[in-house]
Amino acid sequence: MKPKATPRIAVVGAGPAGLMCARVLQRHGIDVTVYDADASADARDAGGTLDLHADSGQIALEDAGLMDAFTALARPEGQAKLRLDQHGAVLDSFVPGPDDDAAPEIDRGQLRAMLAAHVAPGTVRWGHKLLAAEPLGGGVHRLAFEGGGHTEADLVVGADGAWSRVRPLVSDAVPYYSGVCLLEVRFDDVDRRHPGIARLVGDGHVFANNGDGQAIIAQRNSSGHIRAYIGMRTAHDWHTAAGVALDDGAAVRDFLLAEFGGWDARLLPFLTDADHGYVNRPLYALPAPLAWEHTPGVTLVGDAAHLMSPFGGNGANLALLDAAELARAVAEEPTLDAAVARYEEVMFARSGPLAVGAGQGLERFFTTGSHAPDHAAEHQRYKEAAAAYRRDRGAPVTEAA
Incomplete structure (x- = not known):
């Protein structure tokens, strides 16, 4: 049975993970407020391009009802890879087939803008830089923002990246x-x-x-x-x-x-x-694998939870899937505490090995140069894993937003 009181959910960070969490929560009829230090979704350069994997980032987009919006922006041809040595000799190349949609590319800024456009108006409180988060007991936390503003929440979701101000509530881990x-x-x-x-x-x-x-x-x-x-x-x-x-x-x-x-x-x-x-x-990266003791009223998604090397392209994909799975758990479990526990158990088991592997990939690439995955096989694994994910958990949310 759902709690009678409407939970106060605060997401800190309006990057892709925070916005994805808000979008999926709202698709389930759950109120949420997102706080971000930026003045708007396009206030700064969001960075380069991302490949969204069929078994993670794209699963989250399905839950968000945004696969069509993503497909309109994505570049399947961007999956092409060319590997050279320092003399310009070709070591390896990969050209995606015409129907290969295992990991299309999208600019980070485009992804953030797309997600921001698909949360309810007023969801994001721009210009709210978190200064401190303080536990008040019973899973309630008080958030204090630059300029003197503050709020209280029954669940605080730290989607605030590498240097998360929410992370210290659950872990003393810091990026190295x-x-x-x-x-x-x-x-x-x-x-x-x-x-x-x-x-x-x-x-x-x-x-x-x-x-x-x-x-x-x-x-x-x-x-x-x-x-x-x-x-x-x-x-x-x-x-x-x-x-x-x-x-x-x-x-x-x-x-x-x-x-x-x-x-x-x-x-x-x-x-x-x-x-x-x-x-x-x-x-920078967080120690891996990273986990923490369950803390009522707070959890982390994305880089705040498992900052890792970009090698393997898993960071943004895991961030999106984290966010969607947490939102689904909140919608489906009887209490926020049960939802967070369910989410964290799965997230720890998934992110730990991938973070370790990302660090090993970085090390190999910058010491021996030997980081050249078989992209065709990799894409096949993404598709097979996506099919298995859907079978295991049932069909994603598909009703119109």
Whole structure:
């Protein structure tokens, strides 16, 4: 039997996970409020592109009733992969078949905007930066926001990413530096302005690696954009040690050209020709596998729960599935406590091995260069796992929103 009182549910973070949780809760007729520090869904650059897997991200989209909206934006051709060594020699390539929809790409910003457009008006309280979360007893928590605002909730869902302010309520785990730093660069109107880069990247991704701690990873985004990530196994403060100011583009270029000496000339424009400067992105991860003792009135989804290396592409997919499964549990279980316990048991068992594997993949890629999955087999596994998931849990929610 459902509790008579309407539970007060607060989701902290309006990224894809937080918005997905709100969307699925609302499809089940459950009220929810989402709080986010950003001024709007498009207030900042949301980042590059994501491949949404058939057995995780796409399952969540089905629960949200948003597969058609996703398909209208997704790029199945973006699943293509090309792998090179530092001399430009082709090591491996993958071109998806015409009916391959196992892991289509979508820009992060497009995904966030799509989800934000499909929650009830007023669901998201933009401009609400969480400062502290305080337990009041009985599973109730008080949230305090910058500027003096506050609220109380019967369930707080931490969807607030790597540096979650909700996480300390359940765990003292903090992210650690992985030993790998990425410099993000962007290229606009690539087919006209950067044709060499456009040809190398094609419709999908290119991975170039010297097997000794250096790599270039580039991905086609929508609207003629390409993002690239110049990877280095290095100290966290590499730029300080090198005397390089990150906002000094010429100094960064000179540093990179020296570090990547001997790389093929076709790959050097990724280091030198960016249109918007360099963004330093050290890679962090949470200890894995990570779990915590059940805490009434609070739980975590996505990076707040299991921040991991991007290798394997599981982070965003798990975040979406976490959010949808938590929402389903809240709708189906008699109490919030039972819902959270059900969700966490499944989430811990799923995310732990994948987080460990993501860390191992990162290590292999930046030490030996040997991280080249069989993408055709991988896609087949996604489809088979999706079919098994649906059989095990029954059909997803499909009624019109």
